[in-house]
Amino acid sequence: MSIEVRNATKRFGDFVALDDVSVSIPTGQLTALLGxxxxxxxxxxxxxxxxxxxxxxxxxxxGRDATHEPxxxxxxxxxxxxxxxxxHMTVAKNVAFGLEIRKTPKEEIRERxxxxxxxxxxxxxxxxxxxxxxxxxxxRMALARALAVRPSVLLLDEPFGALDAKVRKxxxxxxxxxxxxxxxxxxxxxxxxxxxxxxxxxxVVVNEGRVEQVGSPDDLYDAPANRxxxxxxxxxxxxxxxLVRPHDVHVFxxxxxxxxxxxxxxxxxxxxxxxxxxxxxLVGVPDAAPTTVTLTRAESRTLGAEAGSTVWLRPAPHxxxxxx
Amino acid sequence: xxxxxxxxxxxxxxxxxVYLVLLVxxxxxxxxxxxxxxxxTALRDALTDPTVVxxxxxxxxxxxxxxxxxxxxxxxxxxxxxxxDFRGKRLLSALIDLPLSVSPVVVGLAIVLAYGPRGxxxxxxxxxxxxxxxxxxxxxxxxxAFVSLPLVVREVVPVLEEIGTDEVQAAxxxxxxxxxxxxxxxxxxxxxxxxxxxxxxxxxxxxEFGAVKIVSGNLEGRxxxxxxxxxxxxxxxxxxxxxxxxxxxAAVSVACITLVTYLRPAHGNAR
Numbered sequence: 001m002s003i004e005v006r007n008a009t010k011r012f013g014d015f016v017a018l019d020d021v022s023v024s025i026p027t028g029q030l031t032a033l034l035g036x037x038x039x040x041x042x043x044x045x046x047x048x049x050x051x052x053x054x055x056x057x058x059x060x061x062x063g064r065d066a067t068h069e070p071x072x073x074x075x076x077x078x079x080x081x082x083x084x085x086x087x088h089m090t091v092a093k094n095v096a097f098g099l100e101i102r103k104t105p106k107e108e109i110r111e112r113x114x115x116x117x118x119x120x121x122x123x124x125x126x127x128x129x130x131x132x133x134x135x136x137x138x139x140r141m142a143l144a145r146a147l148a149v150r151p152s153v154l155l156l157d158e159p160f161g162a163l164d165a166k167v168r169k170x171x172x173x174x175x176x177x178x179x180x181x182x183x184x185x186x187x188x189x190x191x192x193x194x195x196x197x198x199x200x201x202x203x204v205v206v207n208e209g210r211v212e213q214v215g216s217p218d219d220l221y222d223a224p225a226n227r228x229x230x231x232x233x234x235x236x237x238x239x240x241x242x243l244v245r246p247h248d249v250h251v252f253x254x255x256x257x258x259x260x261x262x263x264x265x266x267x268x269x270x271x272x273x274x275x276x277x278x279x280x281x282l283v284g285v286p287d288a289a290p291t292t293v294t295l296t297r298a299e300s301r302t303l304g305a306e307a308g309s310t311v312w313l314r315p316a317p318h319x320x321x322x323x324x
Numbered sequence: 325x326x327x328x329x330x331x332x333x334x335x336x337x338x339x340x341x342v343y344l345v346l347l348v349x350x351x352x353x354x355x356x357x358x359x360x361x362x363x364x365t366a367l368r369d370a371l372t373d374p375t376v377v378x379x380x381x382x383x384x385x386x387x388x389x390x391x392x393x394x395x396x397x398x399x400x401x402x403x404x405x406x407x408x409d410f411r412g413k414r415l416l417s418a419l420i421d422l423p424l425s426v427s428p429v430v431v432g433l434a435i436v437l438a439y440g441p442r443g444x445x446x447x448x449x450x451x452x453x454x455x456x457x458x459x460x461x462x463x464x465x466x467x468x469a470f471v472s473l474p475l476v477v478r479e480v481v482p483v484l485e486e487i488g489t490d491e492v493q494a495a496x497x498x499x500x501x502x503x504x505x506x507x508x509x510x511x512x513x514x515x516x517x518x519x520x521x522x523x524x525x526x527x528x529x530x531x532e533f534g535a536v537k538i539v540s541g542n543l544e545g546r547x548x549x550x551x552x553x554x555x556x557x558x559x560x561x562x563x564x565x566x567x568x569x570x571x572x573x574a575a576v577s578v579a580c581i582t583l584v585t586y587l588r589p590a591h592g593n594a595r
Binding site: 049050051070071072073074075076077078080082083084085086087088097098101102142145146149 | 491493496498501509512
């Protein structure tokens with residue numbers, strides 16, 4: 001295990017950011033700390049980096065106790081949401097910073113900076129100032145800067161949070177490829193479940209200062225430990241007292257013979273791209289929120305259900321459901 | 325933007341211009357005119373008078389020392405105010421503005437009480453140790469530094485607040501210690517605000533009168549600064565010298581203001 005956090009607790013005044021958290025992060029993998037804002041995931045990352053100290057608990061990095069080591073001794077690379085570019089330095093100088101601090105010979109610095117700028121596709125911007133780069137380019141520069149010192153772990157705090165949707169998606173794929181090329185142990189914080197599912201080898205779900213579940217993206221999706229994890233990884237809806245994913249609900253226009261089902265009325269049909277979303281008010285539970293069902297456009301057309309239709313719902317066979 | 329009628333604009337402009345001319349432009353121009361009524365003789369005579377030369381040298385030396393002190397402490401205090409949290413921080417922040425609101429005469433008296441040989445305990449102790457504060461350049465430097473204390477702090481604090489601590493934390497995570505982080509990251513980020521604050525401090529220090537008058541004793545050729553000399557010569561009817569030295573002081577201030585005006589846009593563009 002590359003990073004071991006044991007019983008970390010952190011309070012800011014009355015607010016408990018981390019409540020006795022223990023996490024092991026495997027070597028060489030890309031791990032996501034996933035959770036809602038204010039859930040403590042950034043605090044956990046900053047404690048690993050030494051930018052924040054836990055009130056109690058311990059941190060070890062590659063088997064070495066780092067609990068009382070200051071940030072500059074931990075040899076971690078840290079990438080900030082808002083880039084934290086050194087504005088008065090050129091891109092090349094930014095990347096060289098850590099090496100200059102370590103008194104690396106000039107020639108070696110030049111080679112390493114060249115190599116890294118090529119890796120992040122910024123070689124033609126070496127002499128520019130960060131202010132002349134786009135957000136995505138600045139974040140790649142920040143990554144090169146963090147990687148330059150060959151850190152034992154790379155930590156990224158909502159690295160794509162400040163970028164627009166398209167650039168975010170590009171950088172996400174690019175980070176995955178980069179990690180396959182440079183397999184340094186990487187931990188990134190995100191509140192975007194799609195980002196975590198797509199990029200990470202392993203996901204740690206953090207909520208209200210506690211770890212809810214740790215596992216591979218498939219584990220988490222197929223076997224969520226609780227309602228929070230299930231709800232956070234994708235939309236859920238309620239059907240006959242169970243939580244179920246909206247695409248795991250089967251819809252019938254006649255009561256299905258020999259199968260238990262729940263009758264309801266479609267109160268709204270909404271098309272979003274290739275998907276059709278039906279809100280169904282169930283008979284017998286008038287005050288409950290309507291059950292949401294998602295169908296593909298083709299399924300919806302075959303079914304012919306529209307607002308006002310009466311339908312029967314049941315969870316698909318093998319659908320994952322949790323008690324409400 | 326709302327359109328103002330041309331009459332309102334014209335009236336406003338006239339009022340502002342008349343006000344500035346009556347208050348600043350005309351009187352200062354009279355000093356210049358009085359200095360050069362006999363061509364360069366007044367300036368030449370003044371600059372060959374050893375007492376005048378001494379006072380100018382003393383003023384420059386005191387201003388430089390006070391500015392140096394306030395640069396070092398100003399940056400230190402700014403970092404403390406912005407980047408740390410402690411009890412009494414608001415009180416400290418308010419204290420720093422005190423020199424702006426308290427009359428320099430009060431400052432002078434306070435220094436006499438604190439550091440004078442008849443003071444409480446520190447003054448006599450200093451005198452015993454052979455350190456003269458009152459009627460000595462050290463006292464003048466202290467008084468001047470007190471009066472110009474807020475100028476660097478008030479320039480640097482907003483910039484420090486604006487840049488935040490992300491860059492500092494990035495530098496730390498890249499292995500830089502506090503000193504390296506300060507020299508390589510923080511100082512370059514605040515450099516224009518600092519230059520601006522230093523120039524203001526220097527201009528203020530060169531012109532200080534009230535506090536200096538009380539602590540210095542106004543001893544000709546020993547503790548008489550340029551501003552004190554102007555006052556004395558004026559009262560002694562040596563108007564030519566008074567105007568010449570006053571002109572020199574005003575010229576340096578104008579140069580400082582010009583420098584600052586020139587730096588302002590650079591300050592904005594740097595970020």
